[in-house]
Amino acid sequence: MDRTELAQQLRERLIHRAERLGLRAEEVGGSLDLVRSGLLDSLGFVDLITELEQVVGREVDLATAFDAPGATTFDGVLELFLRS
């Protein structure tokens, strides 16, 4: 799965909740921090990653999922999958 497809999968999982939080669809992406923005709590964030693992068909290194700068941002999630 390439970056565009992965971004699409991620956006689909966030968009409804984002809209309910008053965020515009175009704001869901890039440097938006999924945890700090209140979109997800830490458990919700990990659940999102495991859900994406199933979609992508491989596991990522969850132990280091939070280590990279901006790890909990939209782009950070993409990077986590693209580098694993």
Add this chain to the structure above:
Amino acid sequence: MNVTDPIHLFRQSAKQWPLRAALQVEGRTITYQELDAWSNAIAHRVIGQGHAGERIAFVARKEAPSYAAILGIMKAGSAYVPLPPDGPATRWTTMLQRAGVRALVGREEVDDLDGIDGGEQGTHAPPDMPTNGEAYVLFTSGSTGGPKGVSVGRANVAAYLEHQLAVNEFHSTDRFSQFFALTFDLSVHDLFVCWAVGGCLCVPTPSELMRAASYAREAGITVWFSVPSLVVLQQRLRTLNEGALPDVRIALFCGESLTWSVLRAFTTAAPKARLINLYGPTEATIAIAAYEADRGSLGQEGVVPIGRTFRSTDGRIAGEELELCGPQLARGYVGDQEATDRAFRVEQGVRWYRTGDRVRMDDQDVLHFLGRTDDQLKIMGHRVEPAEVDAALAPLLGGTPVITLPREEGGAVRLYTFVQGVVDQPALMNELRRVLPSYMLPERILQVDRMPMTAHGKLDRRALLEQVEHG
């Protein structure tokens, strides 16, 4: 050990082990001598500017200056008021007003006093301050709108420490986790139990906190203290593997219900650890009851008991509600005498605190937590009054009926807000984001034609929550 004051304990350790590590934070190690000198300088600044004995706020980032500030403020005989780093700013304003705060300790100012050597604001200790003063004001969610501040005295903290140091063998070689936010009273345990015994306080970065188990292993943590949710998070991160925490010898849990299954998972990772479940509301200073689980009982299901109250404390059960008295009872709620009088009542010269927690006592005199007498709940250890969400929306809704309810989903509690009639949901959510911390934001705001009622004329909560499933 007769504990008179948390600052005395820190000073004793600084005198006994000046060159030992007191704090490891942001990749930096700070010795007792350095932390003592730094906090002395802060105390002199506070006293010099005429704020001794007042309430002093700071933004409670888990960075070195915050730890020095807590000590410095208390050394000046003042009480600290930690502000949540993520705000929101409107909540800070409410907190500052309610606590009557006139002074803030800023990070830059504290940084300037780091490593200061002698002189007018030198490293010599400020004079001892009265031990009957206030230690801190911590804010929790309030059911009548806005956060409410609990005023806790230094003597309250001393009573807690006296118990912990008497019943647990903490050592100067121990490395203590500092997982709790500084706005949580459980962080007071982290700091002052550690510094009382000359241990090293290990502070993870936010990302290290998320992967607390691997951080604990890397940092050589020997005393683990967390909410059970943090253990659940580690399970989901697949880091709580067999033997993953070989150095942990004491594990304490508090802040929300601990299940046997979570405890089993933790034990697999930390096979040497004593396992202690603590219980206590902020109003009774950190924790006031404890249950130590023996490994033979780990096969059970359900919730781990909250144990017996500490020796200095008396507990009684009125109906099903636990009431407490003793030296750990806080002073009350700042700026809210009515709420204080409701929660803390004097009977025949004895002051009792109504916890709002429903409990039962078994034939071994062990307390079991059953739930709440009201709607208060815990989200990742945060105390949340759903009515505070409703109160935050009230100005926008006029008299429109609104209610926020909790719903358990996949092991986590989430909030749903129901509003009668047609509303602008994004606008309401924006308002909530402006005034509430993120953990209090509802998952969704749902519109209902009218609030459903039961045959007894009460709000039908079940019917409302069913609407979540039906979209």
